[in-house]
Amino acid sequence: MNRIQKIFQNRSEKVIPFLTAGYPTKESAVEMVMAAEQAGAAMVELGMPFSDPLADGLIIQEASQIAIENGVNIKWILETVSNIRMQSEMPLVLMGYINPIIKYGVDKFIIDCKNAGVDGLIIPDLPPEEAEEIVKMAQNVGICIILLVAPNTSDERIQEISQMVGVLIYCVAILGITGGQGANENELKKYLKRVEKFSSCPFVVGFGIKERVDVIEINKMAHGAVVGSAIIEQLKNSDEPVKTIGDYIKKLTRGTE
Amino acid sequence: MPYNQPDSRGHFEEFGGKYVPETLIPAINELDRLYSEVKDDSAFQDELSSLLKHYSGRPTPLYFARRISEELGYNIYLKREDLNHTGAHKINNALGQILLAKRMGKTRIIAETGAGMHGVATATVAAQFGLECIVYMGVEDIQRQKLNVFKMNLLGAEVRPVSSGSKTLKDATNEAIRDWVTHVENTYYLIGSVVGPHPYPMMVRDFQSVIGRETKEQYKELLNIKSPNNEFPSPIPDILVACVGGGSNAIGMFYPFLEDEIRLVGVEAAGLGVKTNDHAATMTKGEFGVLHGSASYLLQTKDGQIKLPHSVSAGLDYPGVGPEHSYLKSAGRVEYVSATDEEAIQSFQWLSEKEGILPALESSHALAFLKQRDNNIQDGENVIVCLSGRGDKDVHTVADYLGKEI
Ligand SMILES: Cc1ncc(COP(=O)(O)O)c(C=O)c1O
Numbered sequence: 001m002n003r004i005q006k007i008f009q010n011r012s013e014k015v016i017p018f019l020t021a022g023y024p025t026k027e028s029a030v031e032m033v034m035a036a037e038q039a040g041a042a043m044v045e046l047g048m049p050f051s052d053p054l055a056d057g058l059i060i061q062e063a064s065q066i067a068i069e070n071g072v073n074i075k076w077i078l079e080t081v082s083n084i085r086m087q088s089e090m091p092l093v094l095m096g097y098i099n100p101i102i103k104y105g106v107d108k109f110i111i112d113c114k115n116a117g118v119d120g121l122i123i124p125d126l127p128p129e130e131a132e133e134i135v136k137m138a139q140n141v142g143i144c145i146i147l148l149v150a151p152n153t154s155d156e157r158i159q160e161i162s163q164m165v166g167v168l169i170y171c172v173a174i175l176g177i178t179g180g181q182g183a184n185e186n187e188l189k190k191y192l193k194r195v196e197k198f199s200s201c202p203f204v205v206g207f208g209i210k211e212r213v214d215v216i217e218i219n220k221m222a223h224g225a226v227v228g229s230a231i232i233e234q235l236k237n238s239d240e241p242v243k244t245i246g247d248y249i250k251k252l253t254r255g256t257e
Numbered sequence: 258m259p260y261n262q263p264d265s266r267g268h269f270e271e272f273g274g275k276y277v278p279e280t281l282i283p284a285i286n287e288l289d290r291l292y293s294e295v296k297d298d299s300a301f302q303d304e305l306s307s308l309l310k311h312y313s314g315r316p317t318p319l320y321f322a323r324r325i326s327e328e329l330g331y332n333i334y335l336k337r338e339d340l341n342h343t344g345a346h347k348i349n350n351a352l353g354q355i356l357l358a359k360r361m362g363k364t365r366i367i368a369e370t371g372a373g374m375h376g377v378a379t380a381t382v383a384a385q386f387g388l389e390c391i392v393y394m395g396v397e398d399i400q401r402q403k404l405n406v407f408k409m410n411l412l413g414a415e416v417r418p419v420s421s422g423s424k425t426l427k428d429a430t431n432e433a434i435r436d437w438v439t440h441v442e443n444t445y446y447l448i449g450s451v452v453g454p455h456p457y458p459m460m461v462r463d464f465q466s467v468i469g470r471e472t473k474e475q476y477k478e479l480l481n482i483k484s485p486n487n488e489f490p491s492p493i494p495d496i497l498v499a500c501v502g503g504g505s506n507a508i509g510m511f512y513p514f515l516e517d518e519i520r521l522v523g524v525e526a527a528g529l530g531v532k533t534n535d536h537a538a539t540m541t542k543g544e545f546g547v548l549h550g551s552a553s554y555l556l557q558t559k560d561g562q563i564k565l566p567h568s569v570s571a572g573l574d575y576p577g578v579g580p581e582h583s584y585l586k587s588a589g590r591v592e593y594v595s596a597t598d599e600e601a602i603q604s605f606q607w608l609s610e611k612e613g614i615l616p617a618l619e620s621s622h623a624l625a626f627l628k629q630r631d632n633n634i635q636d637g638e639n640v641i642v643c644l645s646g647r648g649d650k651d652v653h654t655v656a657d658y659l660g661k662e663i
Contacts, residue, residue, distance in 0.1 A: 051422065055278045100561030100562065102547060102552075125278060125547065125550075127279050249385045
């Protein structure tokens with residue numbers, strides 16, 4: 001059983017922070033993930049920066065740009081994951097656009113992810129229509145491809161997508177990009193009820209989640225809350241990224257620093 | 258061999274596809290369904306034909322350019338897309354797509370633009386149909402295409418400056434897609450070239466194919482060959498030449514000729530030269546990847562980050578290319594070559610002085626091919642160049658380049 005499957009076996013409140021790998025610095029990367037775990041993160045998503053992130057708002061665009069300027073690439077990210085794996089058994093998911101993966105070589109990428117200790121992949125510009133091959137490749141080595149669903153995804157598609165991936169799906173809370181407004185509460189409730197009914201696997205929710213209250217609400221309706229732009233925003237004005245991450249995630253998991 | 262790309266999933270072999278966030282899938286699937294309906298719907302096609310004729314002024318002439326033909330020793334014909342309403346081929350596609358947007362009941366139109374020609378064409382049809390229109394444009398392009406920015410404003414469109422990345426067409430396209438993801442329920446994204454997720458590359462190609470269809474007919478008439486029962490095969494020119502940014506005027510010209518025995522040449526922007534870092538020669542220097550919703554050749558770094566392209570011509574300043582062109586290159590059906598900024602500017606002046614026609618800087622790249630020593634055009638051959646647009650918008654750029662003040 002893969003580390004993601006393990007933690008989603010029982011339903012507990014889960015906070016899943018998103019960090020752009022190598023932002024604000026490459027040196028702080030491992031410690032930031034460790035700080036997230038110590039602050040109560042259930043799983044961490046590491047963003048692989050891309051020059052043209054078309055599902056992301058300004059905050060993540062800027063962080064990606066800085067990470068690229070810092071020299072971050074897939075090779076370095078996988079080395080970082082290996083380093084984290086020496087200290088931690090927390091599930092780790094890489095999130096990134098398909099082009100750098102194609103350039104790296106899809107087959108090689110999947111194998112290297114496995115060897116580094118990556119548990120899952122989120123590729124926002126890879127809908128199920130284009131994902132079949134990579135899903136199979138990943139399943140063969142025990143890595144989950146976590147496909148996305150959106151508020152306008154039909155019931156049948158939710159069913160198909162969840163069956164295709166089997167382990168976990170990611171619900172985009174809003175029609176929109178990262179870093180925007182949170183979802184309308186009633187609409188979100190209706191949408192997640194639909195997902196609950198039609199998904200054959202657990203699901204987490206992201207986009208627009210900022211605070212402890214959001215985390216509590218989301219966890220009532222879903223199996224985990226992903227927090228991205230709100231965290232990256234904290235890092236923007238911080239000289240101590242490791243401490244900032246730890247403090248903010250404690251607020252999200254416990255309500256206090 | 259019959260040509261029938263793309264397949265039903267929008268793949269031209271390994272190129273094309275639908276690489277978009279899930280949020281956009283319902284919209285592009287709906288568009289795909291609707292388009293396959295209207296493709297064979299005579300009411301839709303009649304409405305479009307009528308608009309192309311009465312609003313845009315089609316058919317555009319196929320003009321024998323006598324003086325440059327005499328100079329070079331072979332016959333050069335210009336397909337005058339510059340004489341369309343709004344001054345470029347872009348209106349062919351804008352009219353087709355606005356009819357689709359209407360049918361889908363969308364009230365808000367968004368577009369990306371580089372040179373501003375597609376932005377102007379979109380603003381024009383949005384005004385004509387009474388729809389709200391927002392055009393994303395890189396701040397660098399806003400600088401070099403001020404005239405078109407003001408035109409869009411006059412037409413009632415809002416031009417939103419984009420200052421991320423290279424501040425040109427690539428970034429305007431990112432921003433348009435982000436807008437589309439956010440407002441997908443009431444918004445139609447009117448893409449300006451044969452790029453983006455399926456069905457756009459196929460649909461825009463079909464709308465632009467009017468260029469090649471007319472050319473075929475007109476060439477026959479020009480050669481004055483009467484074959485009432487089609488007992489003689491149609492005469493076919495020897496070579497077709499078109500510039501390639503995203504590739505819509507080129508594919509529009511080539512598509513009706515793909516099954517014929519004819520040389521097809523696409524000309525990309527070599528900027529300061531393909532050996533430098535400042536060019537937009539995607540086919541010559543690009544590698545396989547995914548950008549803006551489809552798989553194609555791209556200018557990218559060893560880590561798969563998109564490179565900033567360069568061309569003096571805003572409409573060619575794009576690091577990607579339509580997936581069908583990548584397919585046609587890999588299939589060996591179309592030759593892709595490039596022309597530098599310098600060659601394009603010289604060709605701009607050349608056509609102006611010799612034929613009394615100011616070509617767009619984009620189209621000037623296609624013309625530059627005629628002057629290239631290794632172009633392998635034989636004396637007496639018949640060559641048709643797609644003159645995709647007129648050059649009024651570029652006079653400031655040309656003056657700057659030549660160090661002249663207007
Ligand atoms: C006059 C003209 N020609 C060509 C192009 C390039 O586009 P495409 O390659 O899609 O024809 C543009 C784009 O702005 C243009 O304005």
